[in-house]
Amino acid sequence: MDPLVFLAVIVAGFFAGFINTLAGSGSAITLPLLVFLGLPATVANGTNRIGVLFQTSASTLSYHRQGVMPWADSRKLLVPTAIGGIIGALIAVDLNEQQMQWAIAGMLILTFFLLLLKPKRWLQGREEGAIKPGIKEWVIFLAVGIYGGFIQAGVGVFLLVALVLDMGYELVRANAIKSILVLVLNLFALAIFIYNDQVNWLLGFVLAIGGLAGGWSAARMATQEWAQIWVYRLLLVVVVFSAARMLYLSFS
Secondary structure, three states: HHHHHHHHHHHHHHHHHHHHHOOOOHHHHHHHHHHHHHHHHHHHHHHHHHHHHHHHHHHHHHHHHOOOOOHHHHHHHHHHHHHHHHHHHHHHHHHOHHHHHHHHHHHHHHHHHHHHHHHHHHHOOOOOOOOOOOOOHHHHHHHHHHHHHOOOHHHHHHHHHHHHOOOOOOOHHHHHHHHHHHHHHHHHHHHHHHOOOOHHHHHHHHHHHHHHHHHHHHHHHHOOOHHHHHHHHHHHHHHHHHHHHHHHHHHH
């Protein structure tokens, strides 16, 4: 592999891991890069999962060591999210890509306005504390899991919307739960991509090197009290950028 390509993939992996851990949509960086390097879109989608697995493993471990991972609630949400991830990966090759891009852009635009409408909820969570997962949450996380299995880009944002606005977590614990959910859904999704021979292992592991560093760094920063407002602002920027990118792809 060309040294410059090696460096570019590692740097992209770092930024993707950092952004994914604090907000989401880091795959908006890595997926286009993998396609630019010559991978078919389906192989880029599968290869990207290796980096995501490594970065979410690092961030999940970091959140656990810092004592902010709500394991009990996380376990209850793992099953619907994982099932959704399997379904999404299985149907990925059959969906119309342009229609999916329109749908993603619309959901991200809605998310942006939800962020603006309830900033206090994002920073402090529900005043009476987070609710316990029920049937409604199963349906929500199954749907988000299906999307995440289909394409990784943006799934972190949608998980945060569900965890903060529906369940009432503040950003730190919402990001911690998001890390383990993304880890598990991509574990199952990657297995399906591997079975269909849609993974480039060399680029995937190079991407993972940067993702490990980015995920670990971001998780340690995210738990600092001073960082919460900046995480919220980063989330706003990521949502706007991701929505604009999806709209551009839809028209191009």
